[in-house]
Amino acid sequence: xxxxxxxxxxxxxxxxxxxxxxxxxxxxxxxxxxxxxxxxxxxxxxxxxxxxxxxxxxxxxxxxxxxxxxxxxxxxxxxxxxxxxxxxxxxxxxxxxxxxxxxxxxxxxxxxxxxxxxxxxxxxxxxxxxxxxxxxxxxxxxxxxxxxxxxxxxxxxxxxxxxxxxxxxxxxxxxxxxxxxxxxxxxxxxxxxxxxxxxxxxxxxxxxxxxxxxxxxxxxxxxxxxxxxxxxxxxxxxxxxxxxxxxxxxxxxxxxxxxxxxxx
Amino acid sequence: xxxxxxxxxxxxxxxxxxxxxxxxxxxxxxxxxxxxxxxxxxxxxxxxxxxxxxxxxxxxxxxxxxxxxxxxxxxxxxxxxxxxxxxxxxxxxxxxxxxxxxxxxxxxxxxxxxxxxxxxxxxxxxxxxxxxxxxxxxxxxxxxxxxxxxxxxxxxxxxxxxxxxxxxxxxxxxxxxxxxxxxxxxxxxxxxxxxxxxxxxxxxxxxxxxxxxxxxxxxxxxxxxxxxxxxxxxxxxxxxxxxxxxxxxxxxxxxxxxxxxxxx
Numbered sequence: 325x326x327x328x329x330x331x332x333x334x335x336x337x338x339x340x341x342x343x344x345x346x347x348x349x350x351x352x353x354x355x356x357x358x359x360x361x362x363x364x365x366x367x368x369x370x371x372x373x374x375x376x377x378x379x380x381x382x383x384x385x386x387x388x389x390x391x392x393x394x395x396x397x398x399x400x401x402x403x404x405x406x407x408x409x410x411x412x413x414x415x416x417x418x419x420x421x422x423x424x425x426x427x428x429x430x431x432x433x434x435x436x437x438x439x440x441x442x443x444x445x446x447x448x449x450x451x452x453x454x455x456x457x458x459x460x461x462x463x464x465x466x467x468x469x470x471x472x473x474x475x476x477x478x479x480x481x482x483x484x485x486x487x488x489x490x491x492x493x494x495x496x497x498x499x500x501x502x503x504x505x506x507x508x509x510x511x512x513x514x515x516x517x518x519x520x521x522x523x524x525x526x527x528x529x530x531x532x533x534x535x536x537x538x539x540x541x542x543x544x545x546x547x548x549x550x551x552x553x554x555x556x557x558x559x560x561x562x563x564x565x566x567x568x569x570x571x572x573x574x575x576x577x578x579x580x581x582x583x584x585x586x587x588x
Numbered sequence: 589x590x591x592x593x594x595x596x597x598x599x600x601x602x603x604x605x606x607x608x609x610x611x612x613x614x615x616x617x618x619x620x621x622x623x624x625x626x627x628x629x630x631x632x633x634x635x636x637x638x639x640x641x642x643x644x645x646x647x648x649x650x651x652x653x654x655x656x657x658x659x660x661x662x663x664x665x666x667x668x669x670x671x672x673x674x675x676x677x678x679x680x681x682x683x684x685x686x687x688x689x690x691x692x693x694x695x696x697x698x699x700x701x702x703x704x705x706x707x708x709x710x711x712x713x714x715x716x717x718x719x720x721x722x723x724x725x726x727x728x729x730x731x732x733x734x735x736x737x738x739x740x741x742x743x744x745x746x747x748x749x750x751x752x753x754x755x756x757x758x759x760x761x762x763x764x765x766x767x768x769x770x771x772x773x774x775x776x777x778x779x780x781x782x783x784x785x786x787x788x789x790x791x792x793x794x795x796x797x798x799x800x801x802x803x804x805x806x807x808x809x810x811x812x813x814x815x816x817x818x819x820x821x822x823x824x825x826x827x828x829x830x831x832x833x834x835x836x837x838x839x840x841x842x843x844x845x846x847x848x849x850x851x852x
Contacts, residue, residue: 377640396669404668405660408737408745412691416743422693427676429686429730464724466693473672479680481672 330462330501331360331576334490337367338510339569340406349508350410352572354417359501361458361468361493362421364410365486370394370401390445390483398483399425403471410469422466426474427481429457432489434474434482448474448482450489453496487549491556498560505561506576507549508569513582514550518543524567528584530554553584594623594726594765595840598754601631602774603833604670613772614674616836618681623765625722625732625757626685628674629750634658634665654709654747662747663689667735674733686730690738691745693721696753698738698746712738712746714753717760751813755820762824769825770840771813772833777846778814782807788831791847794818817848 333353339345353362370388374381374397382389390398407423414421426432426448434448461468470493472486487507494505513524528536533550536542542550553564567581574580597617603609617626634652638645638661646653654662671687678685690696690712698712725732734757736750751771758769777788792800797814800806806814817828831845838844 399672400664400668402668403672404664404666408663408667408689408691411689412739412745413743415691415694415739415741420694422688423691424686425672425675427672427679427687430679430684460728475676475679477679479677481676 327502328500329358329504330497331356331358331504331506332363332490332494332497333360333506333508334363334365334486335508335569336365336486336510339508340364340367341369345570346410347413349569349572350413351417352569354414354419356572356576359462359467361462361470361497362410363470363472363486363490363493364402364406365472366398366402366406369405370398373397373401384442384444387444387447387485388483389443390447392446395446395481395483399473399481403473407469407471414467414469419467420465421469422461423469423471425471425481426484426489429461430454430475430477431457431470432474432484432492433477434484435476436480436482446480446482448476448484450474450484450492453492455496455499458493458497459500487552491552494556494561494564495559498562503561504563504565505553505556506565506567506581508575509566511568512571512580513567514546515543516541518545524580525582528582529587550584554586557584557586591766592623592764593768594625594761595620595768595770596625596627596754596758596761597770597772598627598629598750599772599833600629600750600774603772604628604631605633609834610674611677613833613836614677615681618678618683620836620840623726623731625726625734625761626674627734627736627750627754627757628666628670629736630662630666630670633670634662637661637665648706648708651708651711651749652747653707654711656710659710659745659747663737663745667737671733671735678731678733683731684729685733686725687733687735689735689745690748690753693725694718694739694741695721695734696738696748696756697741698748699740700744700746710744710746712740712748714738714748714756717756719760719763722757722761723764751816755816758820758825758828759823762826767825768827768829769817769820770829770831770845772831772839775832776835776844777831778810779807780805782809788844789846791849793849793851814848818850821848821850 403425411421411423433452474484516523564584567575571580667689675687697716738748780787828848831839835844
């Protein structure tokens with residue numbers, strides 16, 4: 325393991341859908357030194373385009389059922405519009421970004437999801453990340469901007485959850501770097517009371533997590549996110565941080581948000 | 589100058605719009621050995637998407653006037669849908685492709701076209717190609733697939749003619765490689781009689797070109813293409829070939845199409 329730090333940052337719809345917030349976030353992101361990978365989600369643009377084109381959308385547990393028309397839409401919106409806009413904004417701020425999807429350079433190979441009762445369509449679950457290829461792009465001075473589209477190696481593009489992509493990249497890259505995985509979302513961190521932004525839990529280790537679960541002091545929707553964070557840590561990721569991208573400086577320095585670690 | 593060969597191939601709508609022709613072309617392209625860059629145009633998909641979204645399109649001399657909505661469409665279609673589909677197909681055929689637009693890694697910087705009487709909107713004319721960056725991607729074993737979208741370095745994406753991009757890349761890459769530029773289009777080559785595919789002129793040098801022009805034996809629409817080809821040759825490109833992508837094997841070996849050279 326290399327001890328050079330690498331930050332993998334995931335941003336979602338709350339930033340992407342708001343032009344001002346996006347500009348402000350990319351300002352902070354561009355000026356943040358060191359090796360970094362940005363994984364972006366899709367936001368409302370794909371839903372809006374589907375509505376404009378009269379293509380009905382079906383969501384199950386927050387996942388988009390992806391038929392052929394919907395795959396075309398998310399490929400256009402995620403890997404085209406959002407990805408290239410982020411890249412050109414970063415370039416204008418002096419950050420040499422390269423925008424990719426998982427098919428590019430075969431960086432993320434996935435398979436079409438198999439589910440006993442539900443056909444998710446062209447939704448992909450990640451099989452492999454080419455960490456060597458990603459490293460060589462980073463080492464050549466580039467910042468990678470990753471769209472949540474993967475492929476199966478047989479010519480099929482697949483729609484893949486951006487949180488999962490960020491996590492899989494962080495795990496794979498831990499072979500080469502001291503990896504921090506940062507999930508930017510709309511809340512200030514993991515909250516004791518989902519309605520109160522002042523109840524951020526600054527640090528959670530497995531013991532604290534179990535206590536919070538047992539005492540039901542944690543918002544149910546956060547439990548899978550935290551379980552995934554612990555899995556990432558067990559796979560070699562150094563630190564997982566969950567917090568608000570608008571508080572970037574304090575988030576990145578660990579003064580805001582929730583830090584998830586194996587040992588306090 | 590390096591003597592290693594590099595092929596830069598431009599394919600347009602006649603291939604991209606036809607799923608079978610695209611598969612067959614990509615089969616040949618994938619199995620063709622050596623360093624290569626594929627530049628693709630847009631085809632009818634952008635026009636169709638604009639129609640579906642009720643966004644009126646205005647074409648002047650074959651160029652698309654690019655307002656904000658149209659820029660969004662071409663970014664989605666060219667850099668998203670077409671680019672990523674080509675990449676995943678090439679990956680499935682064992683060719684490790686990476687799909688980029690000009691903003692990625694700042695590979696193609698351009699400026700918004702200035703025209704005395706006509707506002708083309710967000711149309712870009714190429715200022716600079718980062719040949720070193722492209723070389724380093726090629727040398728790392730990747731095949732570059734380039735969408736005809738560039739940027740101005742100030743955060744603005746620009747719609748740019750794919751023929752021009754192919755030519756500018758070929759010129760810039762001639763510093764590093766022995767460069768062949770191949771324009772695939774719907775005709776078998778430069779024709780003496782535009783209606784007769786059997787009248788392909790196999791080889792054109794400047795003297796032959798002047799003779800053809802003087803005798804008006806050449807289709808007027810081909811003249812700017814040929815003038816550009818000669819400019820590319822004068823800037824160090826080794827060979828320019830114009831022909832039909834469906835005859836790939838003979839085209840690449842120089843047995844079909846028209847070869848344009850400075851000296852016969």
